[in-house]
Amino acid sequence: MKFFVTGAAGFLGSHLADAFIAGNHQVVGCDNMIGGDLQNLPEGIEFEQADCGDLAAMKRLTKDVDVVFHCAAIATEGLSVFSPALIGQHVYHNTASVLAAAATNNVKRFVHCSSMARYGNGPVPFVEDQPLEPVDPYGIAKYASELLVRNVCETHGVEYVIAVPHNIIGPKQKYDDPYRNVASIMINRMLQGKQPVIYGDGGQKRCFSFVQDCVNPLIKMGTLPHVAGETINIGPDEEYISILELASVIAELLSFSLDPIMVPDRPREVRYATCSADKARRLLDYETTVSLREGLQSIVDWISAHGTKPFAYHLPIEIESPLVPETWTARLI
Numbered sequence: 001m002k003f004f005v006t007g008a009a010g011f012l013g014s015h016l017a018d019a020f021i022a023g024n025h026q027v028v029g030c031d032n033m034i035g036g037d038l039q040n041l042p043e044g045i046e047f048e049q050a051d052c053g054d055l056a057a058m059k060r061l062t063k064d065v066d067v068v069f070h071c072a073a074i075a076t077e078g079l080s081v082f083s084p085a086l087i088g089q090h091v092y093h094n095t096a097s098v099l100a101a102a103a104t105n106n107v108k109r110f111v112h113c114s115s116m117a118r119y120g121n122g123p124v125p126f127v128e129d130q131p132l133e134p135v136d137p138y139g140i141a142k143y144a145s146e147l148l149v150r151n152v153c154e155t156h157g158v159e160y161v162i163a164v165p166h167n168i169i170g171p172k173q174k175y176d177d178p179y180r181n182v183a184s185i186m187i188n189r190m191l192q193g194k195q196p197v198i199y200g201d202g203g204q205k206r207c208f209s210f211v212q213d214c215v216n217p218l219i220k221m222g223t224l225p226h227v228a229g230e231t232i233n234i235g236p237d238e239e240y241i242s243i244l245e246l247a248s249v250i251a252e253l254l255s256f257s258l259d260p261i262m263v264p265d266r267p268r269e270v271r272y273a274t275c276s277a278d279k280a281r282r283l284l285d286y287e288t289t290v291s292l293r294e295g296l297q298s299i300v301d302w303i304s305a306h307g308t309k310p311f312a313y314h315l316p317i318e319i320e321s322p323l324v325p326e327t328w329t330a331r332l333i
């Protein structure tokens with residue numbers, strides 16, 4: 001089969017591309033390199049540095065493609081509160097353009113990476129068909145993109161599946177981004193002998209998926225006939241832990257003496273977020289194969305092998321306001 005992966009130089013996209021290459025499939029990928037790393041790309045991928053908003057490029061790259069995996073996004077949920085135009089462009093508009101290209105080229109299936117941000121502060125564990133109440137521009141753009149995927153695909157006869165991942169962890173994740181990837185940020189800091197920074201009281205709770213436990217169900221979403229038209233959470237519903245507990249587990253793995261730096265909470269940060277994996281278990285035979293500790297250890301090993309890095313404040317803050325965390329304005333992370 002021939003697959004097109006957007007955001008192929010990013011974390012999830014590059015792991016998907018690895019899996020397709022390992023399965024002897026043809027893989028085409030694009031990335032605008034706003035967040036990716038060319039080192040992440042597997043040998044054998046046909047890669048073009050292109051923005052998903054470039055419709056002509058998307059039409060060229062989706063020629064003869066069977067399945068599109070749309071992973072490209074700027075997924076900085078916390079920053080989206082202050083940079084809604086950036087997030088709208090790289091979540092919603094980029095989806096519209098890739099969809100237009102996919103429909104033009106009669107792609108068979110479109111697998112869309114949405115986000116648990118669609119549920120906002122709804123009751124946990126989140127189930128796919130509960131009312132959606134996104135609370136920030138990222139969640140709103142992801143939800144709007146889902147509506148667009150359904151609409152365009154239904155009109156033009158393209159099968160679609162909407163994947164709703166948790167926080168994903170694992171090697172190749174960008175660990176110098178001060179705006180997202182909490183586990184990687186903490187590990188990058190602790191390996192430099194620096195205390196982790198925690199927003200609010202650290203009682204926010206999350207689940208974390210190891211990347212392979214996300215890639216395996218995603219591949220099934222691209223290929224199994226009976227999941228067309230479905231929206232499915234992917235990731236474990238076990239090991240639901242607070243951010244403070246996450247810091248302790250990492251500190252234990254690193255034998256680090258923990259005394260976290262507590263800073264004011266961030267506007268609109270969701271308090272409790274975990275998804276039910278029942279539908280994934282039923283439709284995709286989902287099972288968690290890597291524990292949280294094993295997943296965190298793999299990041300420790302990855303960062304140790306590649307070296308710690310200073311944080312790169314690579315994205316613009318559009319709304320200058322006293323609400324912007326000082327961690328970003330004063331570059332404290």
Ligand SMILES: NC(=O)c1ccc[n+]([C@@H]2O[C@H](COP(=O)([O-])OP(=O)(O)OC[C@H]3O[C@@H](n4cnc5c(N)ncnc54)[C@H](O)[C@@H]3O)[C@@H](O)[C@H]2O)c1
Nearest residue numbers: 007010011012031032034035036051052072073075167168
């Ligand atoms: N990682 C997570 O915890 C997580 C959780 C839920 C959902 N998701 C979703 O999964 C997808 C992949 O996330 P990730 O963690 O791999 O992020 P990532 O930042 O590592 O990868 C995304 C890639 O998309 C590229 N990109 C951004 N805008 C683009 C554009 N307009 N055109 C082309 N390329 C563009 C970036 O350069 C980056 O390489 C995203 O859609 C994200 O919203 C991720």
